[in-house]
Amino acid sequence: MHIERNMPAEIKKLIPDNPRVLIQGATGKEALRAIPAMRSYGTTVVAGVTPGKGGQTVEGVPVFNTVREAIASEGSVNMVVQFVPPIRALTATEESLEAGIPFILIGAEKVPVHDALRMVKMARAKGALLIGPSSVGMIVPRKGLKLGMIGGDTPTRTFSEGSIAVLSKSGGMTSEIAHLLKKSGLGVSFAAGLGGERIPGTDLADALIILEEDPSTEASIIFGELGGVAEEHVARAVKEGAIKKPVVSFTVGEFVSLLPHAMPFGHTGAMLERGKGGVKEKRALLKEAGVLVAEKFDDIPKLLAGVL
Amino acid sequence: MNLYEFEGKELLKAGGVTVPRSSLLRGAEELPKSIPYPLFAKTQILSGGRMEAGGVVLAKESAALGEAVENFLGKTIKGWPVIGVLLEEKVAYESPEYFVSFTADPDTRRVLFSLSDKGGTGVEDRPVIKVPIDVDTPEFPDTPVPSDVLKRLFGVFTANDCILLEVNPLVQNAKSEEWVALDAKVVLDDSAFPRHPKWQYPERPSAPDHKVSPREVRAREIDRGDHRGTAGSTYLDLEGDIAMLPSGGGASLTAMDALNRLGGKPANYTEYSGNPTGEKVKQLVSVVVSKPGLSALWVVGAVANFTDINETLRGLIEGLRDARKELGLPIDYPVVIRRAGPRDTEAYAMLSEVKDFDLHVSGEETSIEESAKKIVALADAYRKKHAR
Structure with a gap:
């Protein structure tokens, strides 16, 4: 199997010392809801961009027509969160990458696959980090950093500070896992919805490799689904020694194998192709590589307790 | 979307790639005379391996062709319906394939x-x-x-x-x-x-031997014309008696796995997510509960990030009431709800006033796994009571 990894991004790109955030698609409904929740959590939102809406102020954030204008006026930016429609995500991503921003989180679902291929190529060339498409957001409790809708308006309800990284193909399950950790007296060092798309900017293995350099992360939980190759990449990276910190995995979609024929389920990436990507196969691969495999969701804390 | 061979070849042709001269037969029209014999009659199905399955015939003259076409049309090959027969010239070649x-x-x-x-x-x-x-x-x-x-x-x-x-x-x-x-x-x-308005391809099966049920069709129609969130874009009738109304791609699979592991039998698979309107949830409820022989309904999701729990659960209750009134369904079976997230406090208050259904409501304190145990036990009890 031929694996091409994204350029190994340093941890400072994923978790900058001083995050300064720009919002693309700042005047849309979702952004208007997300911005106040991000700011009240402690995130520095320096500017918004919506072409044609420059000059406005939304939720206390100045809006500009272009990313370059925003930076020229408000100073440097090291993180972008996008709330733009799927069909415009590529143009918006290109604009931010061209402006030299090293991190972009793409919220839109249903971004065309060819657009995702172009984004990934450009980000690789620039050494930038993309999270998404279809990311619910990312959160770093110890820094009061929240990007996107993750955790909703009251993130402290589900996300408490701790030493476990949560990486998930599903937005809802990111919060569910964080809540399980909180209930078990544990907490989150970093959490992100990586999206369940066919071509993710950052996949589970990419994120785990970067988090090897995060002193706050002791272990990680990965949530995956049937289909795709993300779990296979993790198994390989663990085997190759690129991931050394303990990883607990929970992979769903077992029931699909009980159906007479494979059908598309859950997220876009959750599709069986030519007999590959079954949950049983994924679990076996992960186990063989040394990843701790949770058969049931409620088993996750027990497995973590064994490695902390 | 998977394309049929003839649809794929139309795209190739438009892109300057040479394809054999051909003509598509969808019914028992007169056989075209433009293609010289011998010619291939190729069944149009959404699967490979047609040759081995006898879905391709080389016809030497019109009588043989007529017989082959008649034989193919209306048939199923490898579980896929034959939607047409592509008649194609035989290309002579010496190159490798x-x-x-x-x-x-x-x-x-x-x-x-x-x-x-x-x-x-x-x-x-x-x-x-x-x-x-x-x-x-x-x-x-x-x-x-x-x-x-x-x-x-x-x-x-x-x-x-x-x-x-x-x-x-x-x-x-x-x-x-x-x-x-x-x-x-x-x-x-x-x-x-969205960027290919020319793509006007008709609906097609997503799996072999899959008969699209009327419920599936109705579920898929819910999202039409309203882009807020999604409800019912995937729907599948299953064999069991526990109606499923899960939220979120990941959580819905988590719930289905948990139910199966505990021996519960789902009556369907579907899903709503991305903060859909209450109206959409209501419509999906009426589809889900219209299946006969149900013993329970499970409304389950992860702690939501942005889905309005109050609005969506109001949609649930409205859907249940409509189904009872308009479809004449008793809906006397247990309804187990495990939901938390934005505006859930209001939702719980609203649900506590609902006395016309057997609701079992919990929030994030109950895990999806624990909720699965609850619904399996309640469905068992209901089944026993009604001697099913």
């Missing part, structure tokens, strides 16, 4: 170009070419197939937002020396539909 494909490849996150020569002898000595290339600036390795042919194929792949474009075989016409695509397998990217 090449397999060429382009895939949007999750492994490399680039386009995977594959080419192999599967025909003829010495196949072991000829390497299979498998190279990732860029979607915008492709660089092809040297292959026995001329690069301008590959470029045209790749042009079709990019112009049509393909997930997969596979030509097997690609051959060189012995007379004209043109390269000809004898077959075409195309998978279009569903997310790219």
Whole structure:
């Protein structure tokens, strides 16, 4: 199997010392809801961009027509969160990458696959980090950093500070896992919805490799689904020694194998192709590589307790 | 979306790739005279391996063709309905049969170009070419197939937002020396539909032997014309008696797995997510509970990030009441709800006032797993009581 990894991004790109955030698609409904929740959590939102809406102020954030204008006026930016429609995500991503921003989180679902291929190529060339498409957001409790809708308006309800990284193909399950950790007296060092798309900017293995350099992360939980190759990449990276910190995995979609024929389920990436990507196969691969495999969701804390 | 061979070939033709002269028969029309005999009659199904399954016939004259066409139409091959028969000229070639494909490849996150020569002898000595290339600036390795042919194929792949474009075989016409695509397998990217208004492809089955049920059709219609959130875009009738109304791609699979592990039998699979309107949830409820012989309904999701729990659960209750009133369904079975997230406090208060259904409500303090145990036990009790 031929694996091409994204350029190994340093941890400072994923978790900058001083995050300064720009919002693309700042005047849309979702952004208007997300911005106040991000700011009240402690995130520095320096500017918004919506072409044609420059000059406005939304939720206390100045809006500009272009990313370059925003930076020229408000100073440097090291993180972008996008709330733009799927069909415009590529143009918006290109604009931010061209402006030299090293991190972009793409919220839109249903971004065309060819657009995702172009984004990934450009980000690789620039050494930038993309999270998404279809990311619910990312959160770093110890820094009061929240990007996107993750955790909703009251993130402290589900996300408490701790030493476990949560990486998930599903937005809802990111919060569910964080809540399980909180209930078990544990907490989150970093959490992100990586999206369940066919071509993710950052996949589970990419994120785990970067988090090897995060002193706050002791272990990680990965949530995956049937289909795709993300779990296979993790198994390989663990085997190759690129991931050394303990990883607990929970992979769903077992029931699909009980159906007479494979059908598309859950997220876009959750599709069986030519007999590959079954949950049983994924679990076996992960186990063989040394990843701790949770058969049931409620088993996750027990497995973590064994490695902390 | 998977395309039929004739649809794929239309795209190839439009992109300057030569395909055999052909004509599509959908019914018992008069056989066309434009294609000389012998010609191929190829069943149009959404699956490969037609040749082995007897779905392709070489007809030498019109009587044999008529018989073959009559035999094919209305049939099912490998579980797929035959939606037409493609009549195609027989191309003479001496070149090997090449397999060429382009895939949007999750492994490399680039386009995977594959080419192999599967025909003829010495196949072991000829390497299979498998190279990732860029979607915008492709660089092809040297292959026995001329690069301008590959470029045209790749042009079709990019112009049509393909997930997969596979030509097997690609051959060189012995007379004209043109390269000809004898077959075409195309998978279009569903997310790219908004920028291809020309894609007016009719509905098609998503799996073999899959009869699209009326409930499935109704569920799929819910999202039409309203882009806030999604409800019912995937719906499948299953054998069991526990009606499922889960939220979120990941959580819905988590719930289905938990239920199966505990021996609960789901009556359906579906899902709503992304903060849909209460109206959409209401419509999906009426689809889900319309299945006969239910013993319980499970409304389950992860702690929501942005889905309005109050609005969606109001939709649930309205849907249940409508179904009782309009469909005359008793809905006296237990309804187990496990939901938390934005505006859930209001939702719980609203639900505590609902006395006309057997509701069992919990929030984040109960895990999806624990909720699964609850519904399996309640469904068992209901079944016993009603001696099912």
